Amino acid sequence: xxxxxxxxxxxxxxxxxxxxxxxxxxxxxxxxxxxxxxxxxxxxxxxxxxxxxxxxxxxxxxxxxxxxxxxxxxxxxxxxxxxxxxxxxxxxxxxxxxxxxxxxxxxxxxxxxxxxxxxxxxxxxxxxxxxxxxxxxxxxxxxxxxxxxxxxxxxxxxxxxxxxxxxxxxxxxxxxxxxxxxxxxxxxxxxxxxxxxxxxxxxxxxxxxxxxxxxxxxxxxxxxxxxxxxxxxxxxxxxxxxxxxxxxxxxxxxxxxxxxxxxxxxxxxxxxxxx
Amino acid sequence: xxxxxxxxxxxxxxxxxxxxxxxxxxxxxxxxxxxxxxxxxxxxxxxxxxxxxxxxxxxxxxxxxxxxxxxxxxxxxxxxxxxxxxxxxxxxxxxxxxxxxxxxxxxxxxxxxxxxxxxxxxxxxxxxxxxxxxxxxxxxxxxxxxxxxxxxxxxxxxxxxxxxxxxxxxxxxxxxxxxxxxxxxxxxxxxxxxxxxxxxxxxxxxxxxxxxxxxxxxxxxxxxxxxxxxxxxxxxxxxxxxxxxxxxxxxxxxxxxxxxxxxxxxxxxxxxxxxxxxxxxxxxxxxxxxxxxxxxxxxxxxxxxxxxxxxxxxxxxxxxxxxxxxxxxxxxxxxxxxxxxxxxxxxxxxxxxxxxxxxxxxxxxxxxxxxxxxxxxxxxxxxxxxxxxxxxxxxxxxxxxxxxxxxxxxxxxxxxxxxxxxxxxxxxxxxxxxxxxxxxxxxxxxxxxxxxxxxxxxxxxxxxxxxxxxxxxxxxxxxxxxxxxxxxxxxxxxxx
Numbered sequence: 001x002x003x004x005x006x007x008x009x010x011x012x013x014x015x016x017x018x019x020x021x022x023x024x025x026x027x028x029x030x031x032x033x034x035x036x037x038x039x040x041x042x043x044x045x046x047x048x049x050x051x052x053x054x055x056x057x058x059x060x061x062x063x064x065x066x067x068x069x070x071x072x073x074x075x076x077x078x079x080x081x082x083x084x085x086x087x088x089x090x091x092x093x094x095x096x097x098x099x100x101x102x103x104x105x106x107x108x109x110x111x112x113x114x115x116x117x118x119x120x121x122x123x124x125x126x127x128x129x130x131x132x133x134x135x136x137x138x139x140x141x142x143x144x145x146x147x148x149x150x151x152x153x154x155x156x157x158x159x160x161x162x163x164x165x166x167x168x169x170x171x172x173x174x175x176x177x178x179x180x181x182x183x184x185x186x187x188x189x190x191x192x193x194x195x196x197x198x199x200x201x202x203x204x205x206x207x208x209x210x211x212x213x214x215x216x217x218x219x220x221x222x223x224x225x226x227x228x229x230x231x232x233x234x235x236x237x238x239x240x241x242x243x244x245x246x247x248x249x250x251x252x253x254x255x256x257x258x259x260x261x262x263x264x265x266x267x268x269x270x271x272x273x274x275x
Numbered sequence: 276x277x278x279x280x281x282x283x284x285x286x287x288x289x290x291x292x293x294x295x296x297x298x299x300x301x302x303x304x305x306x307x308x309x310x311x312x313x314x315x316x317x318x319x320x321x322x323x324x325x326x327x328x329x330x331x332x333x334x335x336x337x338x339x340x341x342x343x344x345x346x347x348x349x350x351x352x353x354x355x356x357x358x359x360x361x362x363x364x365x366x367x368x369x370x371x372x373x374x375x376x377x378x379x380x381x382x383x384x385x386x387x388x389x390x391x392x393x394x395x396x397x398x399x400x401x402x403x404x405x406x407x408x409x410x411x412x413x414x415x416x417x418x419x420x421x422x423x424x425x426x427x428x429x430x431x432x433x434x435x436x437x438x439x440x441x442x443x444x445x446x447x448x449x450x451x452x453x454x455x456x457x458x459x460x461x462x463x464x465x466x467x468x469x470x471x472x473x474x475x476x477x478x479x480x481x482x483x484x485x486x487x488x489x490x491x492x493x494x495x496x497x498x499x500x501x502x503x504x505x506x507x508x509x510x511x512x513x514x515x516x517x518x519x520x521x522x523x524x525x526x527x528x529x530x531x532x533x534x535x536x537x538x539x540x541x542x543x544x545x546x547x548x549x550x551x552x553x554x555x556x557x558x559x560x561x562x563x564x565x566x567x568x569x570x571x572x573x574x575x576x577x578x579x580x581x582x583x584x585x586x587x588x589x590x591x592x593x594x595x596x597x598x599x600x601x602x603x604x605x606x607x608x609x610x611x612x613x614x615x616x617x618x619x620x621x622x623x624x625x626x627x628x629x630x631x632x633x634x635x636x637x638x639x640x641x642x643x644x645x646x647x648x649x650x651x652x653x654x655x656x657x658x659x660x661x662x663x664x665x666x667x668x669x670x671x672x673x674x675x676x677x678x679x680x681x682x683x684x685x686x687x688x689x690x691x692x693x694x695x696x697x698x699x700x701x702x703x704x705x706x707x708x709x710x711x712x713x714x715x716x717x718x719x720x721x722x723x724x725x726x727x728x729x730x731x732x733x734x735x736x737x738x739x740x741x742x743x744x745x746x747x748x749x750x751x752x753x754x755x756x757x758x759x760x761x762x763x764x765x766x767x768x769x770x771x
Binding site: 005072 | 448449451473477479480484490491492493496498513517521618619620621623625626628632633634
């Protein structure tokens with residue numbers, strides 16, 4: 001299966017989004033799922049261009065509203081494999097409430113957040129995960145607020161699968177493969193340095209270490225809460241280490257499995273119901 | 276004959292249930308009943324009242340003058356006794372609500388078994404209710420009205436229930452809503468029947484999630500409806516715009532209450548016609564349908580499903596608190612049409628996109644997409660002509676013409692009895708039936724609306740070029756519905 005399109009990419013040369021796209025393609029093309037069983041949703045920002053580069057159905061939606069669209073797709077047809085792509089602006093600013101409630105609902109879909117810690121498509125304004133002191137033309141006095149730790153937030157909100165990876169083909173492919181096996185809401189944050197507006201985060205590449213290889217027990221909530229404290233998104237010191245991989249994974253009741261109406265639906269979902 | 280009974284008391288004392296029991300019993304006897312609720316935004320205490328009007332001929336509204344006042348507390352007596360008719364009767368004293376049911380049934384010469392039947396159907400607290408009802412029935416000595424079986428087959432209908440019924444009959448698959456008065460009764464009604472009728476009802480975290488989830492479900496091919504009121508609808512407008520560009524079928528139930536902002540939550544108004552017609556940025560096709568009674572609630576909800584699926588557009592059913600929460604008795608049988616599921620999962624886009632759903636900034640494509648959206652508007656206008664977009668009542672070809680829309684219909688129908696005037700009710704607000712121009716020409720036009728700025732008046736001027744004189748606008752904007760007797764006087768003043 002090939003899920004590429006012939007649309008010419010408009011990401012900047014060398015953008016880590018290319019790595020993410022390649023990882024997503026490898027994971028999906030080898031997933032054993034049919035093209036019409038997989039659906040993608042994107043928000044607004046550089047990440048959202050991925051919608052045009054994947055030959056899969058879905059919706060290139062509004063800023064911040066990826067989670068409710070994904071949730072709605074599952075309610076319309078629970079048999080679909082749904083992947084939502086967001087930026088940090090979508091997931092942590094404009095649509096933060098949806099991110100939290102998605103963790104709480106535990107509907108079976110995958111939320112992938114491309115976190116470059118900056119609004120890039122609008123030319124470099126700070127987001128809720130930008131570090132203190134960051135300056136751009138709109139913030140000449142510098143950012144004054146401490147960045148949000150999204151992994152900690154997702155753990156606190158009850159997400160049943162919480163992961164973070166770097167924008168590396170292999171890491172992206174592996175984590176999506178794991179997420180496709182998981183039943184319930186999967187939160188995956190991808191650290192994706194923006195070469196134009198936030199290039200200092202390229203340093204992350206040499207700071208990351210693999211949680212699973214280091215013996216982290218992903219079913220241990222307390223251990224996960226400790227691990228999220230190791231990196232605060234604000235400062236990269238010489239001894240900073242950024243854990244990547246699956247922080248937490250546990251089986252919880254799945255939203256759609258608790259509604260008898262949805263359990264009865266066939267492969268087409270409600271579309272297949274004739275009245 | 277036309278009797279007005281007012282039930283008043285504190286929230287929690289149960290004036291609602293009294294009226295519903297009597298209304299049900301009267302309708303079974305073949306009487307026409309109109310029953311409305313006036314309640315405050317609180318759960319216990321305060322002052323709530325319900326007015327039940329009944330007659331042996333069709334009625335659609337309440338009057339201001341009271342024949343029987345049932346006062347469950349002293350406050351009710353204080354507030355409403357000034358509106359009593361000369362021979363009016365006040366039922367009061369410290370009693371349970373069903374005691375008053377007993378007295379009322381006796382007063383109207385309804386036999387006790389009729390009441391017993393209603394109490395049985397209530398199920399809750401049957402023994403206790405029966406005891407209180409018996410006591411009231413025994414203690415009442417007067418009778419004012421001999422109710423006898425009229426042999427009419429009448430349905431006791433509520434606006435919210437008929438909206439729900441219309442959605443179910445149209446093949447509803449998923450209903451999303453966030454609680455907000457006065458749209459909540461539809462949420463409650465649909466939630467209750469979801470297993471029996473096999474559809475899904477969900478309450479996401481806010482109205483933004485409601486509309487975006489609805490769009491997600493709709494692109495899988497499901498038939499989807501959402502419900503809200505003013506403030507909630509404001510939050511949905513970006514989503515509405517996305518449904519517009521992406522070509523997603525969506526039925527939006529919008530139940531009006533007085534704004535701006537939180538306004539007056541539990542009262543009534545027709546202030547949201549303009550926002551229903553214009554909500555959402557950019558230019559895209561939509562429909563706005565405004566029912567004036569429960570049968571129309573059912574029919575127009577059904578038509579909203581038909582048009583939204585056929586043209587892949589958002590379609591708004593514009594209701595208000597008065598129609599959503601009042602009970603009507605009507606004889607008509609609604610006409611229901613079938614609609615197809617037209618959506619297949621593909622690439623949908625909130626950006627301008629190619630026919631493959633790929634985002635585009637190409638000028639030719641942008642122009643083409645706009646023309647396609649315009650074409651939908653024209654096609655819808657054409658097809659809508661086959662539907663009942665407006666209705667005429669009253670005296671045909673009178674030189675006087677009342678124009679209105681939505682829930683004011685009931686009070687107008689009752690108010691113009693015997694008057695030299697025609698009444699034109701508009702049901703399709705978008706697309707607007709421009710042919711009504713033929714009725715408006717050279718007429719003394721009287722506009723009646725439950726808002727402060729005459730929004731239908733503005734729309735008529737926009738679409739037909741006809742101006743309605745300010746002195747001929749009867750506008751009520753105190754959160755209350757029109758009452759037939761008061762409206763009758765206002766209309767008379769303006770007749771030629």
